[in-house]
Amino acid sequence: MSATIHRLDQRPAPSLDPMVALIAADMNLVNAVILDRMQSDIPLIPTLAGHLIAGGGKRMRPMLTLASAKLLGYTGSRHHRLAAAVEFIHTATLLHDDVVDGSDLRRGKRTANLIWGNPASVLVGDFLFSRSFELMVEDGSLKVLKILSSASAIIAEGEVNQLTAARRIDTPEERYLDIIVAKTAALFAAACKIAAVVAERSEAEEAALDAYGRNLGVAFQLVDDAIDYVSDADTMGKDAGDDFRDGKATLPVILAYARGNAEDRTFWKAAIEGHRASDADFAHALDLVRATRAIDDTLARARHYGQRAIDALAIFPNGKAKDAMVEAVDFAIARAF
């Protein structure tokens, strides 16, 4: 797929750059908090945490906290510490995810569990998770603590839900949605919502930012799951076919299975159960998702949630911050191509 086929209009490709520029000064302060608070007298902790934290992630979630604060005209500094807490929760989740999935590549680098082993990844994840709560306690808002502790419990539930759905071709789309709302969208929502708490804005504004983050998170994850059937390791820093080989019933698979003939369904069942995991099998899977328009429709679903995210911003004044947040949604969806 190339950009010229799918973008018929003459607009430039959407970019995260406006959001990055909007919050660049704040992000430097967040990074300082992150670097400071991942330290420990136990040398393996900053070494392992730093590998992932310095490893080229986009800092999407703390960026959302910062951008939301800008949108609200917040001029204080509490959001720096809280954005770092959000990133620590996310980093802890990634460390544990890579153990759960047995992953060996993340953001184009070898995973921490591959380098230092699963035990270290589990324990350093626990450390970062505890540290994130210490940061929140220092901030002192029980409301923020409630939002982020609840999001953390929901993330863990979503991960367990995903684990028990693994290698099950009969996973319904509704369950898949429950999983991605929990494992991805809940933290996006919380990251945005806490900005409204810190800025002491109305419940309506809290709810709007929650909705923006939640819908963006769903769109983001849908696109991620589509990319697994599109990209290659060179372009995305992620092995294409990882989800396929892990037997994850993501939406591209769910749709291709639902729309396939008996022979296709037999293939998908065997593949998701782990009996068809060769490169040739993955090539065949790519043919099937294309033939059934499963990727196109996964992205159509993503656009639906993306549009809801954008519409949730209607109550906020127009301006650079809002423009950047709208374009971030477009970027989240367009990055599949």
Place this chain on the structure above:
Amino acid sequence: MSATIHRLDQRPAPSLDPMVALIAADMNLVNAVILDRMQSDIPLIPTLAGHLIAGGGKRMRPMLTLASAKLLGYTGSRHHRLAAAVEFIHTATLLHDDVVDGSDLRRGKRTANLIWGNPASVLVGDFLFSRSFELMVEDGSLKVLKILSSASAIIAEGEVNQLTAARRIDTPEERYLDIIVAKTAALFAAACKIAAVVAERSEAEEAALDAYGRNLGVAFQLVDDAIDYVSDADTMGKDAGDDFRDGKATLPVILAYARGNAEDRTFWKAAIEGHRASDADFAHALDLVRATRAIDDTLARARHYGQRAIDALAIFPNGKAKDAMVEAVDFAIARAF
């Protein structure tokens, strides 16, 4: 070893029964919170958590919160929810520990990771950890949140410290002490201290309960580590020799190594590095710890910390609660025989 050899006096063996009786009614309420809050729409979560939570643990840490509250004459109900939070932190730690150690037996039962796999144990641990923070947030005391989030970070640091000391025969006693203070004593201390916060008592009383819990925790872990070179699976629900085979440089090993001759040291180095792990090797290890009085002196160290725990209670009025807390220390030490 038998009780008659080591207890020459005529006092009955110390027991946890007085403490259990003291807080029985409260513990029923704590258990109700635990059962209620380990529920989830994802069935694997209560199944896996329940396996460990219902699995015959003594509930030592929540018991300490409840006993400390009794000692202070606290008559409210906030400590029930917080004691459940403490137990959830502990349970999450156990689930992750068993993954880290690859354990197959805990409290005489097969471990959760053996039954449901490492990924499920990691994620359900994360869930319980998040749930513990939700419980604290519901209580609403930032001071309690600070104490327990700090303890959680220290536990994780201690676990990483232990991991990086594994299979290193050159671990000094000071480092071993750092490890057990962090991984065990920090939560004992926090469990006791939060009772003083809830009861709104002085800093001196907070500090005294912290000291009681911390010293008891060190004594408790020292005895645990001694038991690994004494007990068998039938009597303790723990495989004797687990630490030996995992290459953990616990105090019995550190002392036996320090006091051994060149040949003994060669044996210990090879054993802790994993090259001497047979039953015959473990039998030889038992001979060496006995010959060097390493177990006796590990227990002497435990008595030292136990005495400090008891002396920390001096500022509190005499009575049933204090008696039970003193006897719990004696029990923690005497259970090795």
